[in-house]
Amino acid sequence: MTYSTTADWALARAALDETSTPGAGPLSARPHVPGEAFWLRGEETRLAFARFVNMARRQRGWSIEKLADDAHIEVGELMSIEQDGGHEPELRTIWRLSEIFDVSQARLMELAGLASPKDTHAIEEAVRYAARSTAITALTAEEQAAFDGLVSVLRDKAK
Amino acid sequence: MTSYPVFIIDVSSRQPVEAELLDMIGERQLLDWQFQWRRTLEGYLRRLADNGVTRQGLDWPQSWHWDWRAKIDEVRGLLGHTGYSVVCRDVTQGMMRLDLASRMARIDDQMGKPLVYVDYLEIAPWNWNEPYADPPLYRGIGQVLIRTAIQRSFDEGFHGRVGLHSLPQAVTFYERCGFINLGTNPNEYRGLLPYFEITTDRAKTFL
Amino acid sequence: MSKKTMTLNLTEAEMSALEALCAKKDLSKTGLMRQALRLYQMIDTRVERGGKLYFEDDQTREKSEIMML
Numbered sequence: 277m278t279y280s281t282t283a284d285w286a287l288a289r290a291a292l293d294e295t296s297t298p299g300a301g302p303l304s305a306r307p308h309v310p311g312e313a314f315w316l317r318g319e320e321t322r323l324a325f326a327r328f329v330n331m332a333r334r335q336r337g338w339s340i341e342k343l344a345d346d347a348h349i350e351v352g353e354l355m356s357i358e359q360d361g362g363h364e365p366e367l368r369t370i371w372r373l374s375e376i377f378d379v380s381q382a383r384l385m386e387l388a389g390l391a392s393p394k395d396t397h398a399i400e401e402a403v404r405y406a407a408r409s410t411a412i413t414a415l416t417a418e419e420q421a422a423f424d425g426l427v428s429v430l431r432d433k434a435k
Numbered sequence: 436m437t438s439y440p441v442f443i444i445d446v447s448s449r450q451p452v453e454a455e456l457l458d459m460i461g462e463r464q465l466l467d468w469q470f471q472w473r474r475t476l477e478g479y480l481r482r483l484a485d486n487g488v489t490r491q492g493l494d495w496p497q498s499w500h501w502d503w504r505a506k507i508d509e510v511r512g513l514l515g516h517t518g519y520s521v522v523c524r525d526v527t528q529g530m531m532r533l534d535l536a537s538r539m540a541r542i543d544d545q546m547g548k549p550l551v552y553v554d555y556l557e558i559a560p561w562n563w564n565e566p567y568a569d570p571p572l573y574r575g576i577g578q579v580l581i582r583t584a585i586q587r588s589f590d591e592g593f594h595g596r597v598g599l600h601s602l603p604q605a606v607t608f609y610e611r612c613g614f615i616n617l618g619t620n621p622n623e624y625r626g627l628l629p630y631f632e633i634t635t636d637r638a639k640t641f642l
Numbered sequence: 643m644s645k646k647t648m649t650l651n652l653t654e655a656e657m658s659a660l661e662a663l664c665a666k667k668d669l670s671k672t673g674l675m676r677q678a679l680r681l682y683q684m685i686d687t688r689v690e691r692g693g694k695l696y697f698e699d700d701q702t703r704e705k706s707e708i709m710m711l
Contacts, residue, residue: 279439279458279586281579283451286442289578292611297563298577299602300531301555303627304500392500513687515680536680548668549677592673 305394321399324406325365325387328430330358331423332377335415347372364389379430387430402429436461443523443575452523456579460507460518460530467527467559468503475560479567486567494566497602498557506532506555516554519583521576529558529576533584540596541617542632550596550632551588556580565604577605581612585638595638600628613637650675 333343340358344351349369356363365388374381385391386399393399405426415423437458442451457464479496510516515536521529531553538552558580562571584597601609606629610616614631623630633641652660664674685695696705 279441279456279583281441281456281582283442286444286451286575286578290444290575295564296607297558297565297604298580298608299498299557299605300553300599301498301501301557301602302600302624303497303602304495392502513680513684514676515684536677537684547666592669594668 321387321393321403322364322389324403324426325384325389326358327406328377328384328387328402328426329354329373331415331419331426333358335420335423343376347376349373377427379427380432383430383432398429398432402426405429441521441579443521443528443573443579446571446574451575452573454521454523454528454576454579456583457520457522458517460503460520460532464520464522464527464530465504465507468530471526472559479560483567496560496563496565496567497604498555501555501557503530503555503557517587519580521579523573527559528562528573529556529580531556531580531584533587535587535591538598540598540632541630542615542634545596545632545634548593548596549591550593550598551584551591553581553584553597553599556599577608578612581609582642585633585641588638594635595642596633596635597638598630598632600624601631602628613641 333340338346340354341351343349344354349372353363353366353369357365357369367385367390370384370388370390371381374384382391382394383398383402386393386395387402405422439456439458441454441456443454444450445452476496476499480499483495507518510518510532516532516534518530518532520527520531532555534552534554536549538550540546540548540550556577558576560568562573562576564571564574581597585595588595588597597614599609599614600623606616609631612633614633614637617630617632619626619629660671660674663669664671667674667677669677689695695708697708698705
């Protein structure tokens with residue numbers, strides 16, 4: 277029982293002229309380019325997720341406690357989400373937040389780094405919108421515009 | 436870890452060159468994947484962007500979103516899964532993850548019998564033969580990996596039976612290896628991937 | 643790879659079931675027990691990570707839960 281192969285075997289198989297690229301496993305969806313977007317994962321998008329939660333909450337004039345209460349989430353987790361970039365949110369929390377802020381759960385999960393982006397272009401857009409915001413108490417006009425853009429990406433159901 | 440000498444074809448010289456088959460996917464392979472495979476892949480994705488990705492068909496890298504690090508983390512410590520890789524000139528050229536326990540054969544004559552199932556098989560982007568890619572550097576890596584799956588199947592007592600779901604781009608490849616195309620199933624992979632299986636006789640021919 | 647030997651104490655019914663499965667799956671007793679161990683470990687790990695193991699009825703798509711921690 278040997279796993280080694282010979283040069284002859286390699287040549288014989290090559291003579292059968294395989295022109296296709298081998299591969300087995302789940303099919304990737306059509307990639308959205310540019311290629312840079314495809315490096316987006318985890319930490320980069322999580323900052324955008326934190327900004328979104330923060331802005332969405334403030335836009336409604338809610339304190340962290342109120343959001344935690346209404347969404348049935350732990351205050352501690354909410355604080356980690358908004359302030360600790362390394363914190364990986366729980367699935368259930370994402371679901372709750374997507375419900376209360378009326379955005380796509382799938383998209384929010386991708387932004388939070390819990391799922392690979394299916395539409396990397398959209399996620400990249402989301403990250404850009406989030407980057408335009410700054411952390412002050414009330415949303416400025418610029419922040420509002422950025423927030424509106426971010427929400428529209430997150431509300432957009434996967435095509 | 437065990438390493439076996441194998442041969443793949445250097446496309447430019449059309450000659451067989453020595454490579455190694457490793458019975459694992461280790462940190463070295465994952466680093467090659469992360470920094471070398473992904474770099475080439477990014478180039479291809481940019482190229483597709485510049486030329487406009489076609490709206491029809493499936494002319495994009497069909498495994499571009501695979502995260503091999505996650506795939507290996509998933510099965511670390513599990514007896515029922517194993518991985519193999521092919522290395523040539525110190526660079527990982529192909530990888531494959533197998534399921535040794537949870538899948539059964541579907542072809543009538545071997546229905547319900549255990550087989551080796553290929554969870555994932557991918558070769559390095561610089562070896563792809565696709566319109567958006569540069570000419571491949573090596574051929575025959577997929578052959579070595581499939582042969583390995585078959586050999587492992589015999590070693591496990593599964594008499595060479597192997598099953599897998601093929602990426603659309605690879606359908607001809609598996610047909611030429613002697614696998615039987617059992618078609619797609621709407622309840623699996625959203626009906627996008629045909630299931631292939633090889634019988635004992637055909638497996639013996641392939642070896 | 644070095645192997646260890648173990649003796650199993652099975653009832654007649656268990657031995658019978660083992661032999662029947664071996665015939666059906668065309669595996670040796672060792673092969674079959676190896677498959678059983680692999681599967682058990684896979685299931686245990688997935689359930690531990692928060693998954694559930696279900697059987698799904700082909701026709702009705704109804705799920706029946708069969709394994710919990």
